[in-house]
Amino acid sequence: MAAAGKRNTGRFRDPRHWLGGLAAGEVFVRCPRCAERASVLPCPEELADGTRHDVWLRRRLSCLGCAYTDLWDAPRLANNARAFPELSGPNDPYFGLPLWLSTKCRGRVLWAYNAEHLNLLETYVSARLRERGQHMGSQTLVERLPAWIKNGRHRAEVLDAIGQLRALLA
């Protein structure tokens, strides 16, 4: 997967990723039965008609380790509209399970949904010069990052934690 921004020049241009866009793909969680890595993905039949990945699609949790599966449907609001999943972490936005990519850093929790999310965090944190992307009216993932991650003095510690998370994907 291509890393966002240009790491070599030390310059990071916000690619305007929205957290919901990252959550719409594969999300890794801790299996509620065996505590190993499980995967949350849109159900294949939901994508059969060419629908793009979306946070409202029905999702299946599956664990290759113990064969545990579960299904998630977007809850309905009083007006029957689908409720928007909570994207704040460190739990997954659908089943509310602990994210697989989660570790302590500076007394806080550093978390990511998947490898693409991790790549974006790493590229941002390692960049010396950070540029905001063109304003589009909504906050991007990067703009919503907590200050302790954005603080350049924490760069080495945060990159170390990102490395620990990357090792969990191996």
Ligand SMILES: [Zn+2]
């Ligand atoms: Zn399992």
